[in-house]
Amino acid sequence: MASAILTLLFLSLWPFLLILAAENVTMSSSLTAGENLSWISPSEEFAFGFHQLGNSTNFFLLAIWYAKIPDETTVWHANTEYSVQRGSKVELIDDNIILNDPNGQTIWKALVEPNTSVSYGAMLNTGNFVLSAGTDSSYVWESFNNLTDTILPTQILSSGGMLFSRLTKNNYSKGRFELHFSNESLQLYPVAWPTEIPYDSYFTTMFNANSSKSGYQLGFSESASLYIERGNEEIVQILWQPSSPNSYYYRATLDFDGVFRKYAYPRSSIRAQSWSVVQYIPENICMALTHTQQGSGACGFNSYCQAESGTPRCLCPIGYSLMDPNNEYGGCKPNFTLGCGVDDESMDPEGLYKMERIPSLDWKNGDYASLGPYNQTQCEESCLHDCLCDVAIFHYTTCWKKKLPLSNGRLQNGNGALAFIKISKSVPPPRKPGSNxxxxxxxxxxxxxxxxxxxxxxxxxxxxxxxxxxxxxxxxxxxxxxxxxxxxxxxxxxxxxxxxxxxxxxxxxxxxxxxxxxxxxxxxxxxxxxxxxxxFMSNGSLADFLFRSPRPDWNQRTWVALGIARGLVYLHEECNATIIHCDIKPQNILLDNHFTPRISDFGLAKSLMFDQTRTDTGIRGTRGYVAPEWFKRVPVTVKLDVYSFGVMLLEIICCRKSVEMVSGYEGKEILIDWVFDCYMEGNLEALMVENDDVGMCDIATLQRWVMIAIWCLEEDPSKRPTMKTVTQNLEGCVEVPIPLNTLSVKSYV
Incomplete structure (x- = not known):
């Protein structure tokens, strides 16, 4: 308890400690959009200024962003209705910070109390931009108290605080979702955009608040744990602390699709990488939003949603297309005319329309009739001959008839629903639902x-x-x-x-x-x-890359391993149907001109149906990479690829083939056996590539990666991790369990 109190005390004093090291921005200082200048934090990790929007050289955002990573992710922006034009100016003047357009008209300014004296501004190492009175190091305004869509480590949300999402990925105006925090709960709401009126909550976490207590706070600790502090008494974690908080940048963002995600980005990397999702709520945004009775859902009206690792994938039904071709989340429209009286009334509906079937598809709202007991044929024909009916949903013996617009559509495997979609016979033949x-x-x-x-x-x-x-x-x-x-x-x-x-x-x-x-x-x-x-892949295969002379350095190899892992996560969890590659090995990994790894050769791949988790296959893999279950001739799962990846990860670590004679280790021709012996003996240095100084300075990562590989090589497929877990382990975002019977191994962490 004492340590927790000291931690909270330190966090409360943290901003005041940092201001002493900050390079102050004096009054009358200014920045102009298009001049590529900004106010930088002492650590040079954050910048305040005009952030260019996309590839445009004329439109900007007054923002704070990560200055040391290639994509310069924004973490705060001034709440302006429109983007800022080139030539606009932000200036510390009149005891405030004021943004004017090129004509000198004020379009935004900080909400500073009247008759308040401002001595200077400062961009702090926490990502907080502040205006200070100067006399007692107090802040009269700070970006941390004027929230947009992101919260950063050391930042606090007091009761009544809220985040709001962007409208789209590249449109920073207020969007369709809000996060509200109060003494009693943390809640996510869809809003009746373009207003800010909330609909019913689609995610709620209750805290059993004591009404006699005050000071409830939602905090993001410096160690990257998102927590609730109950009335200065108890701390409850919401999104837990990762295993290597000091090795990554972290942020938690309410994204434009309504998902609240915690992200991680490696602090030290010689190559451009991307933010990794560490945790997120709700678990399935498509299903969560079906609890609301109003609004368009995650994907817009007349579309339907399919969750892939927490991210909504938005699709149009057969015969429909996107309202806005550039906005997947903006809803869909029919490519033909529907309704009563739109065609020759004397013509039989069967001559005008046909009914397309999509299993497991349902729209939560929009019913105008519920009929039954019906069979499938009766449901289909009832909608076809009803000019008001645009879609019918059949479930067990009930037929729900619906008319446009439809909301909260989702594709949920195994829900027993069957959708009948009425489309014009002039619409081209459909492709498989869910296909790109x-x-x-x-x-x-x-x-x-x-x-x-x-x-x-x-x-x-x-x-x-x-x-x-x-x-x-x-x-x-x-x-x-x-x-x-x-x-x-x-x-x-x-x-x-x-x-x-x-x-x-x-x-x-x-x-x-x-x-x-x-x-x-x-x-x-x-x-x-x-x-x-x-x-064409200009840098050949991973086999050529690993086993050439001189060997690639540690940073190059970790970049490749992470890319392969992410590709396998996509195949196993994020594409339309689960794909088991069945032949993961260095010869089937190609490298483009940036040395980005590309999984290739899908000749043995197996696609699983929506309701499948395993499939039968013959033993056609490659010696040294084949998982034990192949020899048992039992149905295989995605864990087959996990085993092969474990073998290949050891090859990447050691730059040695899975089956070859190892100098100095007589009889140890199997790489797996040699690595495990080295691990058990605490001799991890023997695994490193000769003269790889970068790798020797990162022995903790080496140990973690070896542990991950050993975990992937479990004989029982059910005990192996998923590729998503493997990826999080490799990135250091999630703890790696110690392999069995290795508790006495020397630890470098």
């Missing part, structure tokens, strides 16, 4: 589908890149499209197994789009010819 329409069109129907004649004309199949079990990969060039160099995989024998591999690869990768997966540009399926056309 743009990507399917490009691969299957667009100009990049390559025939054998065009490939003979432009490639010639002369420059060989590599060979596989069913064909050869060539370097090629195309005279159309935005990319000239390509890699062409040519199946050289059309066996039944080769045909199956070809179809598996097209089907699996055709559903995907992720920066850590290789992109399929087109294919040829003509007569005996089977060609797969990929983007």
């Amino acid at each position: 329409t743009k990507r399917q069109k490009q691969i299957l129907f667009g100009p990049l589908v390559v025939s054998k004649n065009s490939m003979k004309q432009h490639c010639g199949f002369n420059d060989e890149l590599g060979r596989g079990s069913f064909g050869i990969v060539y370097k090629g060039a195309l005279n159309f499209g935005s990319r000239n160099l390509v890699a062409v995989k040519k199946l050289d024998r059309l066996s039944q197994e080769g045909e199956r591999e070809f179809r598996a690869e097209v089907e699996a990768i055709g559903k995907t789009h992720h920066k850590n997966l290789v992109e399929l540009l087109g294919y040829c399926h003509e007569g005996p010819h089977r060609l797969l056309v990929y983007e």
